[in-house]
Amino acid sequence: MSSINRAISRLLNISEGIDEDKLKRALRVARSMSSPDKGLSMANDLLGGFGVEYISEAGRELGYVDLGGTYDQTICFEDGEGFWIGSWGDWVEEVEAQQSEEEGMIRCAYCGEYTPIDPDKDWRETVCQHCGWYVDGSGKAPEPSEDDEDEAESVKPIEGQRLQEAIDKLLGGERGTDNE
Numbered sequence: 001m002s003s004i005n006r007a008i009s010r011l012l013n014i015s016e017g018i019d020e021d022k023l024k025r026a027l028r029v030a031r032s033m034s035s036p037d038k039g040l041s042m043a044n045d046l047l048g049g050f051g052v053e054y055i056s057e058a059g060r061e062l063g064y065v066d067l068g069g070t071y072d073q074t075i076c077f078e079d080g081e082g083f084w085i086g087s088w089g090d091w092v093e094e095v096e097a098q099q100s101e102e103e104g105m106i107r108c109a110y111c112g113e114y115t116p117i118d119p120d121k122d123w124r125e126t127v128c129q130h131c132g133w134y135v136d137g138s139g140k141a142p143e144p145s146e147d148d149e150d151e152a153e154s155v156k157p158i159e160g161q162r163l164q165e166a167i168d169k170l171l172g173g174e175r176g177t178d179n180e
């Protein structure tokens, strides 16, 4: 889901969201129960939810009170984390981002393509190689400067031997594997 969809989803939730005091009360009650299942079930009763749901992602499991919306603030539970107030949509995004980070790739929130993570930056500042937006979908990144080595891979096919030589020089003698 793009961050635009996310923003719209959050805007729509403003009018129908459950107020914070009620959530905090449900959180306290959930934590006081003897098991996670009982805690979620009790929170569901208190919030008037549609039931307790479980979703699995990357070997992790989230339990939450279903309030209808992907980004509705609700009561969540995960082993090792305990109970907290949050949305299952944010949890899924977080898990996906962590998993991608472990694999060295990240999915662009704007165009949906995977791009290598720049290890020198926060993942949110990684620029998508496909569309040029920041991968968190927050906006288009400034045009890269010409001497940015990281951009060498995305240089368009070159016409003319001199340009090719210039590129080779920039790469410090390491020729690209595409050359014939």
Ligand SMILES: [Zn+2]
Residues within 6 Å of the ligand: 108, 109, 110, 111, 112, 113, 128, 129, 130, 131, 132, 133
């Ligand atoms: Zn992109």
